[in-house]
Amino acid sequence: MTDNSFRNDRRRLLRGALMGAAAAPIGYMGVRGSNALAQDMPKLAEDDPQAIALNYVHDATEKDDMRESDAVCANCRLYLGSRDDEWGGCTAFPGKAVNTNGWCSAWVRASS
Ligand code: SF4
Numbered sequence: 001m002t003d004n005s006f007r008n009d010r011r012r013l014l015r016g017a018l019m020g021a022a023a024a025p026i027g028y029m030g031v032r033g034s035n036a037l038a039q040d041m042p043k044l045a046e047d048d049p050q051a052i053a054l055n056y057v058h059d060a061t062e063k064d065d066m067r068e069s070d071a072v073c074a075n076c077r078l079y080l081g082s083r084d085d086e087w088g089g090c091t092a093f094p095g096k097a098v099n100t101n102g103w104c105s106a107w108v109r110a111s112s
Contacts, residue, residue, distance in 0.1 A: 039085075039087070039097075041087075041089065041095060041096055041097040042095075042096055042097070043087060043096065043097050043098075043099075044056060044090075044093050044096035044097060044098050046058060048093075048096070050093060051093070051104070054092065054104040054105050054106050055103075055104055055105045056093075056098065056102060056103070056104035057102055057103060057104075058098075058099040058101070058102045059099070059101060059102065060072045060073075060101055060102055060103035063103055066105065067103050067107065068107075068109075071103055071107045071109070072100065072101050072102065072103055073088070073090065073098050073099060073100055073101065073102045073103060073104075073107075074100045074101065075109060075110050076090075076103075076107045076108060076109070076110055077108040077109065077110040077111070078090050078091045078092050078106060078107075078108060079098070079100075079110070081097075081098075081100060083100065085100060086099065086100055087099055087100065088100060092104065092106045
């Protein structure tokens with residue numbers, strides 16, 4: 001490999017990394033914005049394979065043996081809905097609405 005091709009490869013790699021970093025907030029805004037349509041989204045079914053994989057339930061109390069006592073979708077960092085909504089989007093389940101009082105094993109406490 002010549003010095004020139006090494007520099008070109010490095011430049012291409014850096015350009016790709018910068019473009020990826022620039023696109024990340026746009027993707028995030030798209031996910032956040034999609035919650036405006038949460039009421040139109042289909043509700044995540046508890047028997048959905050992805051829901052089963054993450055132990056999702058509409059009623060968090062069904063997983064008391066697995067979760068922190070106050071952990072529910074409403075106080076999860078991945079929840080995109082308002083705490084006042086019964087259903088809202090979730091970044092763990094794109095395109096599906098989860099119940100505000102639900103829970104899954106991907107739960108992460110939202111900063112207050
Ligand atoms: S990631 Fe959070 S908001 Fe999404 S289903 Fe799991 S607990 Fe609920």
